[in-house]
Amino acid sequence: MKQSLTNASHEPLTGATTDPVQRVASADGTTPGDGASGRKVRIEEVARLADVSPITVSRALRNPDMVSDARRARILDAVARTGYASNPHARALKSGRSNLVALFLSSIASQQYTMAAEACSKVLEAAGYQVVMGRTSYSYARESLLIPAVMDMRPAAAFITGVMELEANRNFLRQLDIPIVESWAYAADPIDMLVGFSNTDGVALVVRHMAERGYADVGFIGRNSGRGTIRRQAFETFCGQAGLRVQGCVTVANVHSIADGRVALNDILDRHPDIRALFCANDLIAFGAMLAARERGLRVPDDLAIVGFGDSDVLAEVPPGITTVSVDSAGIGRAAGEALVLRLGGKEPPQRSMLFPVTLIERGSS
Amino acid sequence: MKQSLTNASHEPLTGATTDPVQRVASADGTTPGDGASGRKVRIEEVARLADVSPITVSRALRNPDMVSDARRARILDAVARTGYASNPHARALKSGRSNLVALFLSSIASQQYTMAAEACSKVLEAAGYQVVMGRTSYSYARESLLIPAVMDMRPAAAFITGVMELEANRNFLRQLDIPIVESWAYAADPIDMLVGFSNTDGVALVVRHMAERGYADVGFIGRNSGRGTIRRQAFETFCGQAGLRVQGCVTVANVHSIADGRVALNDILDRHPDIRALFCANDLIAFGAMLAARERGLRVPDDLAIVGFGDSDVLAEVPPGITTVSVDSAGIGRAAGEALVLRLGGKEPPQRSMLFPVTLIERGSS
DNA sequence: TTGTAAGCGTTATCAG
């Protein structure tokens, strides 16, 4: 498709700092109409227009069933004409509950969480909720500060990418008695709901794969907390059962970059040169480990096999590919959003605890 | 560092779905104290405890200067003892302004925006603001729906990753009269503030680089709207000036994956087989193009040079590296956050329009 | 510097 060069808004390029930002006169199809005209319409004005009392307008909007068809029609018409939108703060103040949904992310820089968050937001926004973000930064201290701050907003529900680990925070959230989804792990007693997968099952797949491929001397790189701990323990247990020798595990504080993986690989191989297969906290770490291994003159997978976790969609397409445990992040987010919306609508989701399957994707690194 | 295997909370692994989620009894250093005890404290209770009127408590918290030192001390003590936090909705209802800051992202799946958003959030949260997210999904229709919805929350300020392109939405935002930062481009008349960089300058660097390397027949892959248009126009203009022949440009709807880049490369080379150097909308596209070029038997950069835009930190570390225009995304986000916080505090930032430098990073792909 | 009174815009409650 040859690009047409017609260009209405072309400004002269000075060669310096003039970017001709494209402006668009009107939306393609969507015209906000009066809604976009700064002035704030109050419920009373709508009521006058529809010749009813304010409370009836409120009911027509919140509990349509409580209002007769005729009036409801008049009211909705008046709402449309005025572009009325109720003041969420007044609503929250009176009802004690807002249209906000809290989204707790360890970091918005992590692919997996971000995909889940995006999918979850999509569902929530479609149902008329707004998303408030909280970045816990993988820190308990920060988590404990953040939770009250966000919860002061009286969110109607919350989605947590992960499992809340501090007992105090769990109790705090439980007391709020709002729909809450924890995720990304299996927990026997979630605060409220759970949309997760079994890290343990994932690790089992990895160990079985390593055993099938005939790797006997193995190692692990991961965080020393939360899911990192779960995975390491599971790894050691399953390796024991399968007769694989865990030569060594190294702990890294950060698992967010290829560089972290490079450092960790050199660390673990310096200590445990016999390792022939390596299980890494995630694909970024695994990829960094692979690069560093090659730099040490090792062939991957011939001299060292590497397996990741989480199936990063970017790295999936970079040859030779990292063998990894695949988890449907977007699916988790979507399911979480749907469960929350159901509960917020007074309905009950099919189950309060959902486990997504994990699968092993074999690629070139093992 | 050999991982110690001591493990208090180790549960037996069934081999199925039991993840021993690590629980932590108390925060490391931070104990929210009464704050975490469900009950909501009202300003009146604090006032009683400090033996002042509610309004004085309010002032001690909002305008400390208006309250005498002695009383302020008593009040702050009472606040600490009760764990009081003012109800943000009541505050917003009365004052007409919340402690929310709206964050408009085209997509939270884009590395660059996400980094800026994270850096911006960090600054805002440190100053006591909460972030509400809006995902515009690169769609005008969605943008027009989203903006009123988010603005109904009476955010105190807004950060837009990009420049608002629809005139109607610009006007709407302008009328709100709150601090707003647009970003990621140069605009002569920002709605309020701008923290950007010159896309045009970035493209100039690319063209100069291509000319220096002796590539005469070039092509472009990008989106056909917004910054995509800016870059294509700049590319064509500068190529004209430098004597490079633009053999062809192709437009892609999505620029979010390596796969999109693969498709685009095959498309453009099928149409314009003479192209020797290619400028791509971003590094993901560039990387996909590189992979596809190799699959066609072309050597990169010998047969085809490839340049990206935006400096993805993941791909930066994947050999041979993509030559790219580097932009300090986190810096932009941080600067945006700081400008907003200053304005929200009644101060004026050094400048309302800031331009970050762009630099070319030469790597193996060209 | 401090307090009093009133009201932000909505919805819960209760009466009709």
Added chain:
DNA sequence: CTGATAACGCTTACAA
């Protein structure tokens, strides 16, 4: 099914 009334918790305006 509909409406009057009060109240959600705080802060602006004004008075002391």
